Amino acid sequence: MDTISNQDTLTEKLQNPFPGLRPFHPNEAHLFFGREGQSEEILENLAKNRFAAVLGASGSGKSSLIYCGLLPTLYGGFLHNGRSKWRIAISRPGSDPTANLARSIAKAFKEGSQKDDFEADTFINQAVLRRSSSGISNVINQYKLGKDENFLILVDQFEELFRYQYSGKDSDALDKVDHFINLLVNIVKQQELPVYLVITMRSDFIGDCSPFQQFTRLINDSHYLIPRMTREDFRKAITGPVSVGGGEISDQLVQLLLNEMGNNPDHLPILQHALMRTWEHWVNHSDRSFPMGITEYEAIGRLERALSNHANDAFYELNVEQKRTCEVVFKSLTEKGADNRGIRRPTTAKELAAIAETTVGEVIRVVEVFRMKGRTFLTPSPEVELNENSVVDISHESLMRVWDKLKIWVDEE
Numbered sequence: 254m255d256t257i258s259n260q261d262t263l264t265e266k267l268q269n270p271f272p273g274l275r276p277f278h279p280n281e282a283h284l285f286f287g288r289e290g291q292s293e294e295i296l297e298n299l300a301k302n303r304f305a306a307v308l309g310a311s312g313s314g315k316s317s318l319i320y321c322g323l324l325p326t327l328y329g330g331f332l333h334n335g336r337s338k339w340r341i342a343i344s345r346p347g348s349d350p351t352a353n354l355a356r357s358i359a360k361a362f363k364e365g366s367q368k369d370d371f372e373a374d375t376f377i378n379q380a381v382l383r384r385s386s387s388g389i390s391n392v393i394n395q396y397k398l399g400k401d402e403n404f405l406i407l408v409d410q411f412e413e414l415f416r417y418q419y420s421g422k423d424s425d426a427l428d429k430v431d432h433f434i435n436l437l438v439n440i441v442k443q444q445e446l447p448v449y450l451v452i453t454m455r456s457d458f459i460g461d462c463s464p465f466q467q468f469t470r471l472i473n474d475s476h477y478l479i480p481r482m483t484r485e486d487f488r489k490a491i492t493g494p495v496s497v498g499g500g501e502i503s504d505q506l507v508q509l510l511l512n513e514m515g516n517n518p519d520h521l522p523i524l525q526h527a528l529m530r531t532w533e534h535w536v537n538h539s540d541r542s543f544p545m546g547i548t549e550y551e552a553i554g555r556l557e558r559a560l561s562n563h564a565n566d567a568f569y570e571l572n573v574e575q576k577r578t579c580e581v582v583f584k585s586l587t588e589k590g591a592d593n594r595g596i597r598r599p600t601t602a603k604e605l606a607a608i609a610e611t612t613v614g615e616v617i618r619v620v621e622v623f624r625m626k627g628r629t630f631l632t633p634s635p636e637v638e639l640n641e642n643s644v645v646d647i648s649h650e651s652l653m654r655v656w657d658k659l660k661i662w663v664d665e666e
């Protein structure tokens with residue numbers, strides 16, 4: 254009796270320290286391992302050029318390195334320019350890059366204020382950004398930065414900008430891309446405001462930047478290609494979070510994971526997902542007086558099957574009609590360019606319902622099954638309530654390459 258209740262109390266305390274498929278969040282820096290010294294290198298570029306492009310393959314860990322490496326280092330005062338504080342706007346191009354940038358700047362200045370206030374700001378900022386290629390300076394000047402403040406704009410998943418070019422739906426798409434890039438180039442080139450720009454972009458999209466000459470020059474002058482983690486880095490990325498989370502892992506399992514990872518380009522998201530599942534299995538089904546080990550790892554399907562098994566579990570919970578909706582939703586959230594590069598396509602619940610010819614309620618019911626706690630295939634994360642305007646996205650594009658069903662759907666599309 255005693256052992257069981259001890260074990261139950263422990264279960265409550267044991268928080269899963271592995272994020273799974275999604276990138277690490279800014280508040281998870283204590284769980285982030287294996288990238289020592291890399292943020293400092295990016296910051297040196299940033300200090301010199303007020304711009305840094307962080308490049309790497311899909312799933313190489315760009316977003317996580319920025320959120321859990323660069324931002325904390327910045328807050329820690331690494332960049333000395335006489336101003337010690339940072340306001341940070343985090344944005345993604347998504348389906349409307351300028352609107353999303355407008356919202357992120359409003360948020361950076363208005364965090365914590367009334368929602369209406371914030372929406373009104375977004376609206377005004379958008380108009381200012383669209384009016385002139387110096388729009389970002391104009392917007393920031395409206396707010397006024399404090400004397401001791403710097404401003405950082407982070408555009409994560411920059412490659413989303415280029416899907417416009419092959420979606421073909423919007424006739425002035427190229428002008429919009431051009432304007433957005435001009436906004437960014439101008440804010441880096443101006444000298445009055447202490448504004449810094451960081452982008453993360455998949456390295457397979459680097460060629461799409463070359464038509465934009467000034468932007469290409471910025472990238473040439475200041476980029477950081479994220480290195481593949483070494484075996485030792487991976488060991489830290491496995492064992493570090495386990496100890497922070499208060500768990501234990503057997504040496505055999507660590508060795509096996511390191512050996513099985515091999516050369517799969519998606520090794521990082523696959524490993525991360527498998528660790529999340531192994532931990533969960535250990536907490537819920539094992540005798541925790543023993544460290545988590547090969548038994549738990551085999552139960553979740555090893556690196557090879559864990560992700561597909563897990564996503565299929567969710568799929569088989571749906572009824573026939575929901576399965577159809579699910580297929581349409583995932584097909585809409587993913588896109589393959591002519592050159593076979595898969596890319597995400599964040600879409601609102603309302604649009605998804607229109608495409609699937611169903612109700613928003615039905616779309617949300619399906620999305621919930623794939624984003625519940627422990628099953629983070631879709632975002633926003635479960636604590637955010639969904640409505641028709643919520644932007645739904647796959648948590649990582651590696652899902653398109655690893656989940657057997659989605660692979661087929663994407664090819665069919």
Ligand SMILES: Nc1ncnc2c1ncn2[C@@H]1O[C@H](COP(=O)(O)OP(=O)(O)O)[C@@H](O)[C@H]1O
Binds near residue numbers: 315525
């Ligand atoms: N240092 C790390 N240690 C362990 N897992 C990581 C690390 N960095 C990223 N990951 C995991 O790898 C996957 C891809 O990370 P992400 O930051 O989204 O990469 P990218 O932005 O390059 O696509 C996610 O599952 C994330 O949790």
Ligand SMILES: [Mg+2]
Binds near residue numbers: 276316409410
């Ligand atoms: Mg990313």
